[in-house]
Structure formats: C-alpha cells, structure tokens
Amino acid sequence: MLFRRIILNALFVGLLAGLLLTAAQTIGVTPIIFAAEVYETADEAPVADHDHQAMTDHDHESSVDSHEHGINENHEHGLDDSLELGLVENHEHGTSENHNHQQAATEGHSHEHDSEAWAPEDGAERTLYTLVSNILASIGFSALLLSLMAQAQAMGITNINISRGAAWGIAGFIVCFAAPGIGLPPEIPGIEAAPLEYRQEWWLLAVVASATGLAVLAFSPIKYKALGLLAIAVPYVIGAPQHQGPEFGHPDANAVAALSSLHHDFIIASSVANLIFWVAMGILSAWVLKRWVLNSSSQALASGA
Amino acid sequence: MSIQSVSSQQSVSRSASFTLLQTISAFVFGAVIVYAVGFLPMGAAHNAAHDTRHSLAFPCH
Numbered sequence: 001m002l003f004r005r006i007i008l009n010a011l012f013v014g015l016l017a018g019l020l021l022t023a024a025q026t027i028g029v030t031p032i033i034f035a036a037e038v039y040e041t042a043d044e045a046p047v048a049d050h051d052h053q054a055m056t057d058h059d060h061e062s063s064v065d066s067h068e069h070g071i072n073e074n075h076e077h078g079l080d081d082s083l084e085l086g087l088v089e090n091h092e093h094g095t096s097e098n099h100n101h102q103q104a105a106t107e108g109h110s111h112e113h114d115s116e117a118w119a120p121e122d123g124a125e126r127t128l129y130t131l132v133s134n135i136l137a138s139i140g141f142s143a144l145l146l147s148l149m150a151q152a153q154a155m156g157i158t159n160i161n162i163s164r165g166a167a168w169g170i171a172g173f174i175v176c177f178a179a180p181g182i183g184l185p186p187e188i189p190g191i192e193a194a195p196l197e198y199r200q201e202w203w204l205l206a207v208v209a210s211a212t213g214l215a216v217l218a219f220s221p222i223k224y225k226a227l228g229l230l231a232i233a234v235p236y237v238i239g240a241p242q243h244q245g246p247e248f249g250h251p252d253a254n255a256v257a258a259l260s261s262l263h264h265d266f267i268i269a270s271s272v273a274n275l276i277f278w279v280a281m282g283i284l285s286a287w288v289l290k291r292w293v294l295n296s297s298s299q300a301l302a303s304g305a
Numbered sequence: 306m307s308i309q310s311v312s313s314q315q316s317v318s319r320s321a322s323f324t325l326l327q328t329i330s331a332f333v334f335g336a337v338i339v340y341a342v343g344f345l346p347m348g349a350a351h352n353a354a355h356d357t358r359h360s361l362a363f364p365c366h
Contacts, residue, residue: 003327007334021360029360117348119355126356133357137342143335151328154321177362186362199364200344270360 002293006146009288013146014139016284021134021277028269030130033189036262039248039255040190138281145172145285150293157219160286160294169282170275171214177274179210179232183240186270188263192249194241206235 120129149168152158160168180203187193209231216228247263248256342354343363351358351365358365 001327002324003330006328006331010331010335025356025360030356033356033359117352119349119352129353130356133342133354134360136338137354137357137361140335140338140342143331143338145335147328147331147335150331151325154324154328181362184362184364187359187365189359189366191366193364193366196346196364196366203364270362273360274362 002150005293006143006150009285009293010139010143010146013142013281013284013288014137015135017142017277017281018131018135018138020280021138021273022131024273024276025130025134026127029266029273032262032266032269036188036190036259036266039250039259138277141172141176142281142285145169145281146289146293149285149289152219153289153294160289162283162286165282165284165286165289166279167282168286169279171211171218172281173275173278175207175211175214177271177278179235180206181267181271182206183235185263186267188259188266190248190250190259191263192245192247193243198241202235202238202240205238206240209234 120126145168149158149160149165153160158164183206184193184199184203193199213228213230213232216231217225220228246256248259250256250259341350343358343361345351345354355365
C-alpha cells in the first residue's frame with residue numbers, strides 16, 4: 001500500500017536527515033541561540049536568583065486569580081463550597097506553598113510566561129529533546145516531500161532520479177526556509193517581533209505561495225509560468241508583519257550590538273544548516289522513492305490492483 | 306475489445322484516485338507532524354522543540 005510505504009520511508013529518511021540536521025545545528029546554530037539567551041535572561045531579571053524571583057511573582061498572581069475566581073463562582077454558580085473556601089482561605093493566609101505551586105502548574109498553560117511551563121534542563125536533556133524534535137520535523141517534511149514526489153510521478157509529470165531529488169530538496173529549502181525568511185528573518189532569542197499569530201499566518205502564506213509558484217514554474221506549460229512568479233510575489237506584496245521599534249529591547253547598547261552581530265551570524269549559520277538539511281532530504285527522498293516507495297506500486301498498477 | 310478497454314480505463318482511473326487518496330493522506334500526516342513541532346502553542350511543546358523551531362526559522366516567541 002502506497003500510504004504505508006510513504007510513511008515507513010518518511011520515518012527512515014526523517015531519522016537520517018534529523019541526525020544530519022542535529023549535527024549541522026550543533027556545530028553552527030545552537031551555540032548562537034545559547035549566546036543570545038544569556039542576554040535574554042539578563043534582560044528579564046538582573047537579580048542572580050532569577051527563577052525564584054519569577055516563581056514568587058507568579059504564585060502571587062495566581063493566588064490572586066484563584067481568589068477572584070473563587071468569589072465569582074461562589075456568587076454566580078454556587079459550586080462546591082469546600083473548594084471555594086479552600087482557595088479563598090489559601091489566599092488570605094498565604095501559607096500553603098504547595099497549593100500555590102499546584103495552582104501555578106494547573107494554570108501554567110493559560111499564562112503567557114513560557115518559563116512557567118515545563119522545559120527540558122539545559123545540557124544533555126535539552127540536546128536530546130532538540131534531537132527528537134529535529135527527527136520529528138524531518139519525518140514530517142519527508143512525508144510531505146515523498147507524498148508530493150509520489151503524486152507527481154504517478155501523474156507522469158516527472159521522473160524522479162537522484163539529481164531531480166536534489167532539485168526538489170533545493171525547492172524545499174526555498175519554500176520552507178528562504179521564502180518565509182525573506183519576510184521574517186530567522187530569529188534569535190531576545191529579538192522583538194510582531195505578534196506570533198500574524199507571523200505564523202504569514203509564514204504559512206509564504207510557504208504555500210512559493211510552493212505553488214515553484215510547482216507552476218517547474219511543471220506547467222510555458223504560457224502559465226508568469227502565474228508562478230505572481231504566486232511567489234503575493235506574500236511580499238501583502239508584506240510580512242513587522243515589529244515597530246528597535247529590533248532588540250535590551251537596555252544596554254553593548255548588548256544590543258552583540259545581539260545584532262549574533263543575529264547576523266545566526267542567519268548565515270541557519271541558512272547553511274537548512275540548505276544541507278534540505279538537499280540531503282531531497283536526495284534521500286528520491287532514493288527511497290525509486291527503491292521502495294514506487295517499486296511495488298508500479299507492479300500493483302500494472303496488475304490493476 | 307472495446308468493453309475490455311473501457312473496463313481497463315475504469316480500473317486505471319480508480320487506481321489513480323486511490324493513489325491520490327493515499328498521497329493526500331501521507332501529506333496530511335506530514336503536515337500534522339510539522340505543525341506539532343513548529344507551531345503547537347502549548348508551552349511544553351514550545352520549550353521541547355525550541356531550538357528546532359529557531360533553527361528551522363519557524364516564528365517563535
């Protein structure tokens with residue numbers, strides 16, 4: 001079954017490409033992220049005991065929340081009295097640290113502080129989660145690539161081989177990295193940017209538009225190729241959401257200079273890592289497509305099954 | 306002869322739409338995984354995939 005073969009081969013390609021991405025990233029990219037995070041932490045809380053400070057503030061906020069919540073519910077809904085009393089009492093006396101902590105944990109997702117949610121410990125644990133995330137992302141991208149390649153091949157609009165695979169990989173780099181990156185350059189921690197939802201929507205628009213445009217340029221009759229260029233241009237005509245004001249909110253001018261330099265290095269390093277990743281993805285995907293994905297499906301097609 | 310060619314055409318078109326169904330399903334599978342790693346707004350998912358999101362230039366923070 002074609003679906004099953006695409007998924008199994010995406011797991012295989014994703015594992016290899018994810019390991020390669022992690023290697024490229026560890027050499028060039030993550031050191032810059034770590035260097036930028038030093039300024040991010042310094043920006044948020046200049047005191048040494050940053051975590052403790054943040055936790056205390058949050059506990060206070062959430063117990064105020066629970067207090068208000070308890071009062072409202074008491075009046076309007078009349079839910080379980082003992083629970084309400086517990087919350088209110090806890091606020092009044094402020095003695096039970098355990099309870100505050102639980103409250104923070106249960107409300108963690110609704111708060112905007114990322115630092116309150118679970119995060120891997122820096123060091124081996126963080127690297128492990130990055131490796132797993134890289135492999136998962138690679139599996140996803142590989143499934144996208146293989147399904148498009150298999151469909152194009154089944155429709156007879158291309159005949160995949162290794163060098164065309166490399167071209168598909170470069171197209172993947174343009175679609176998923178360069179095209180959105182022109183409007184929204186790769187970000188380092190601590191950078192100021194437009195609201196996340198707008199940037200995510202524009203990212204998706206840039207990816208879909210450039211993928212459509214490249215497909216039209218590559219496979220359509222010549223008279224339609226101008227439409228491909230038009231599709232690629234659309235996101236930039238609309239314009240990427242931009243942050244108004246300075247790029248870095250850090251108060252220290254030296255830190256801003258250092259962050260700007262890190263950002264410049266980051267754009268180059270992440271471009272190189274992504275190009276290596278995508279070309280490898282394209283070549284590997286073409287190879288497994290020829291060898292495993294299409295092999296038995298062409299037999300199945302021939303036998304009419 | 307003509308009946309045979311019609312039925313073989315039908316079988317080719319049925320098999321072509323079955324192929325399309327499967328490639329679309331695999332595409333959706335890939336898109337869901339990429340969404341989960343790159344876009345899922347949950348704090349823990351963000352923190353676990355943080356460095357991946359930055360490296361692949363997904364919008365982050």
